[in-house]
Amino acid sequence: MTNKAFILQRISNFAGAELDPDSDKQVSTVLRDKFNIHLPQRRSMVEALKAVANDHEIIQLIIQYRSTTLI
Numbered sequence: 001m002t003n004k005a006f007i008l009q010r011i012s013n014f015a016g017a018e019l020d021p022d023s024d025k026q027v028s029t030v031l032r033d034k035f036n037i038h039l040p041q042r043r044s045m046v047e048a049l050k051a052v053a054n055d056h057e058i059i060q061l062i063i064q065y066r067s068t069t070l071i
Contacts, residue, residue, distance in 0.1 A: 002063065003068065004068045006034060007061055007064055007065045007068065008021065010061055011058060011061050011062060013063060014056075014057065014058040014061070015030050015034065015035065015058065018025075021061075021065040021066060022065075022066065024045045027045065027062055028045075029068045031056075031058075031059070033053075035056050035058065037052060037055050037056060037059070038048060039051075039052060040052065044048065049062060049063050050063065
């Protein structure tokens with residue numbers, strides 16, 4: 001299992017369902033509905049996620065997943 005696949009599996013476990021970490025809409029919906037985390041308005045989704053990164057481990061995993069897709 002690749003590192004990216006492992007991160008995706010952990011994200012799905014936290015979310016309780018499959019989640020596309022690259023989908024801004026899915027990410028914000030899951031964070032709001034399941035974890036009661038409201039993202040602040042920022043210029044980009046990554047900036048918003050980084051602003052609340054310490055609120056839950058899933059946010060750090062999403063940031064990590066997105067950074068692996070850029071490489």
